[in-house]
Amino acid sequence: MPPTGTDAGSTVPIRTLVLGLLGYALLALGGVGAGGTLVRDPLIADTALTWVRFGHGRDLATAVLYIGLALAVWAWVRLGREVHARQVGARGVLAVIGAWVAPLVLAPPLFSRDVYSYLAQGNLALNGLDPYQVGPAALPGTLTDNVSWVWQNTVAPYGPLFVLAAKGVVAVTGENPVTGVIAMRLVMLVGLGLACWAVPGLARHLGGRASTALWLAVANPLILVHLVGGAHNDLLMVGLMAAGVLLALERRHAAGFAVVTLAAAVKATAAVALPFLVWVWAARLSGSPGRRFLRAGAAGVAVFVGVFAMTTVVAGVDLGWVAGLQTSSTIVNWLSLPTGAGMLIHWLVSLVFDVSNGPFVTVGRLLGSLLLAVVAVRQWWRSRDGGPGAVRRCALVLLAVATLAPATLPWYFSWPLVLAAGLAWRLPALVPAVAASVWLLLVTFPSGDTALNSWGYLAGATVCAGLAAVSLVRPDPLRLSDGWATRSRSAP
Template sequence: MTSQPQLSTTPAGPAAPEAGLSATSVLTEPALAPPAGEFGWWQRWSGNPGRKPLLLGLLGNVILVLGGVGAGGVLRRDPVLEGTPFAAWRFGHGYNLAVMVTYFGLALAVWAWVLLGRDVLSRRAGGRAVLSSALLWTVPIVASPPLFSRDPYSYLAYGTLALQGHDPYVDGPNILTGPITDNVHWFWQDTPAPYGPLFVAVAKAVAGVTGENMILGVILMRLAMMVGLVLFIAAIPGLCRHLGGRPAVALWVAVANPVMIVHLIGGPHNDLLVVGFLAMGTLMVLNRRHAGGIALVTAAAAVKATAGLALPFLVLVWAARLRGPELSRIVRAAAAGIAVFVATLAACSALGGVGLGWLVTASAPTNITNWLSLPTGVGQLVHSVVAWAFGPVWDMPYIQAARALAVLIFLYVGVKLWLSARSGGPDAVRKGALLLIVFVLCSPAVLPWYYTWGMALLAAVAWTARGMQAVILVSCFLIVAAFPSGEVSLYAFGYLILVMACAVVAAISLRKPDPLGLRSTPVPR
């Protein structure tokens, strides 16, 4: 879900089924109408997805959840398992077994996704088949503990702070007592909320309902954020119509993707709300509902400020539809957009009962220092070379210098993209999405799910089969950039090399069913 596609600036024409390049924008492709069969309504609704990927993905995610009960971001003290024989699943050899079960389930889920991708490329699966598979795969995840993350405990803590009258942009979870703060990751214990007022309102509402019931709190938080998934799915056909992609491919890239299911839903992470608001808001702007679309994208920024980077490009879409000289059109559209932005942000702040402190605390993730951030990684590499040559030196000056250079690169690329998008239309949306990807590449701190911001829009462009293979590679890396418990895995190099070797085989398998040549007879293509 996280690789840049090969983009075309001209409308995509018909392509061979194997390449999967058609720009058809219907969710159900006529050639894929499901035959009548024993499943009746399910086949008619789902588009008759392939049974093997459907069931394999479901099995994989069930196993993943079972492993996650022991190896995921579990509670420090579990009121359900504690005092029972099943508590051994979280300690010692039981924990090690749970980790292995988790990765086995994840491997099955990724393989099912690759098999589904084959069906998409060969047009055996249309949009509804992909969607029904993805939704079925999601079912076991809904009631799981946090997977590969502990973030929902921080969300509940920030909601509780606001609920108790504290300013979540001043105080950290450590001023609370009880199970909520006990389960927040140590790194974020004294960190004020880096999220916008709309998300504070959501977290406050969830905390108000669930109190200190952590299990119910995680599940309800996940369900609240799945509103973003609904909006995203609803926006995909329209975005494909404007941006030139196929809904089946877009759904495979962004919804059926294990990054979506494991990280955004399994995490769960509030980036899911960002993705939904951003995609639907962009579609509304493309459909000439400019003010409403900009309001929705502003709502995305009121969850995570980075989504606001798309707004200048949406202003260009609006400006291109006005009359008059170019500068006049841009100024008028920008003025109207700013008015909508301010009004929406004021409404979100009133709903959350907070001020503008989040504009300062939004930089809190920069405290993270690891090489998933490219500038941070470059700084660490240069520091390692200097330390090897000249002896021990402090690493931060090198990291800060690389981060500063990355900021300059981002600003340069951003200005170039914006100026080249002044004609508006779908091209401005594509370039806005690319800027979101560039932002993550240049960011001083990166978490795996940040790439989903730009992919919310890039999923709907025309993808080549090679681009889809790149999605598999990058997605596999992003999934395992953390261990199931949520701790970073980026310095376990042997582990990463092994995983990426498997990812290469999976990517090749998208187009070549027997990549290792293990079968004695040729496989029909």
């Protein structure tokens, strides 16, 4: 057996690659009619192709998209079997990822419309308005027209580095939403590249295999469809965060703190990793435990303040994004466990009393925040030995943030996944990971609307997720090939 963190197979699985490539190409094609489409698409407006956005045309586009999604999931599970059998190594997985991403680069936004908000916020900054003070509606135009009504008057909750990136994209592409989406996606792909570089290194430190980690955290359709296809800035954040954590594990502590700070300057969630990196740094210093902690903490704070301040000055903004973090509370769905608990209790009470759900959701979220604080402090304190153990506990806290925060969206689970993928995953643990990934992939409609209240659809999504998970350990669980072979033998 090869040593931990290495891979025996270097073959590129051509059939699996082509299967997934076909799936993602169909996803991109179906997204033209069924994805997060533009209010007025300059590429097909006033042409014979407009039929794909309405009626039976949209139904056909939706069918094509879901066929592509099924092929993409099938290819991913098949790749997982090949990785587990050590037929495919890290280089083979990277080749597959590159091929699968290619069709998504030019695709319309898939399963989300958030990228239009990013562009509108960049347009505000480019025109001298503060995206931390006003929402997209303050600057009417083509970009603003495509922002969801929920976010029209909402200030940006993102850090200065992301505002700077969005501003730069709009400076290059102007108010053309098509080229703007593609350019924004290319910026996000920097995060994918960083993840491809960092995840194998994390596996080396955390005891896992590089090929398994890449398959689980990067080739995963939850990541490719939602973060690449949806062009979410979470992709840039997790890539920077993973790279920074790896640098810290490689004893380049100041550089690690700087890169994770850049991740937090995209989206504040990445800052969760910084206190854990203090322990990693302290473990490599000499002296008493208290003295080592103070030295590492002071150095880490100095790096954080310096990098964040520089980024803020270059972006030309202030700290208004801190207040903007509250905007996510607008999202109310039961994927957030505290919110879901409040909704469930309200439903039970409403069987007897006619009351608003607001207080129940508020109390649920308050209790969830308290529980999250307890979990975070407890896990941080247990990370005092530093090293890989601190990273494992950091991933656990990121999982707690994703599930216990007031608002949760499916792609939030990429936060812990990019770090946890480097652990020594055994096949029994990978089965529920596949099920969760596929289920989270499916609980949003291609247009970006949530499917969490469509119970019949969710039942189907659960069946599909279970089938994908079983397929990881038992190819062809429905025994379709046996039936085909039987019919072939009985044919004259």
